[in-house]
Amino acid sequence: MKKLFTIIIALTIIISCSNSDTNEENSNNSPFTIWMGQQTGSTGNFSNLRWMIVLPNGKYFNQLPTEGFINFSENQTGGTWGNFTMNGNSGTFTNQYETLNVNRISNTEMEIVGYTNHIYKLSSVNGLILSGKYNTIPNWSTIPNYPYAPNDFQPMIEFFSDGSFLDFGAFVINFTIPYQYPDRAPGIGTYEINNFTLILNYDDGRIITKAFSGIFNNPVNSSSELVLIGGNPFYNN
Secondary structure, eight states: OOHHHHHHHHHHHHHOOOOSOHHHHHHHOOSEEEEEEEEEEEETTOOOOOOOEEEEEEEESOOOOOOOOOSTTTTTTTSSSEEEEEETTTTEEEOOSSOOOEEEEETTTEEEOOOOOEEEEEEOTTTTTOEEEEEEEETTTTTTTTOOOOTTTTSSEOOOTTTTEEEESSTTTTTSSSSGGGGOOEEEEEEEEEETTTEEETSSSSSEEHHHHSSTTTTOOOOSSSETTEEEEEOOO
16 A cells, blocks of 8 residues: 655645634634534434534524535525524524424523434534544544554644645545546645635645534644534544
8 A cells, every 4th residue: 555655744834824723702702603403313323414504694594515615605505595593592593394392491402392313513613723634434543443553644633733635535435546537636735714604725736625623512723633524524543
């Protein structure tokens, strides 16, 4: 299997970026609010999630745009638009397919009437800087049968506190031919996070954007153990 030695060496020449490690002061800067929760019967399964992206005018979209929110608008396709209303501590999400009644538990948590799983307001990630190796395989650093050597192509991306990254193949489909799809290929570059969007600027000129968030209403910090990239769980452990 082809190794990443040349990529790792080249990483040392990445231009550093300067960003804040905290996102609390930016918590009100997003042009929308995102609520998420697990679908009925999917406790512990982060591949089956419920999404509500709520605009200031009360309209909401019921799917996560996996490529991020740079061009997000009321013209977004791939899901269903509806209306969200709130009266005191009671509210309703309504679209052409369903009506969900909700009760506010706190500013960041609501119960859906008739359902076990709650929905949670995502914490802001604006300006977040990450530090660590994020892999799609849970417990990847401790399981005895992890199938990849340290420098193999694998479903992992490493973020550095200087704003650079090393993509080992986080978006690769077939690791025996990692450059089969150039737009998904491994590489190095710099990153930024804004409006729930991870922007990866590769040194070969590519720009990949992915939706980015934490889980539920849990605050996200530089070493969070679990984040969602493009709606998929990535584990830092």
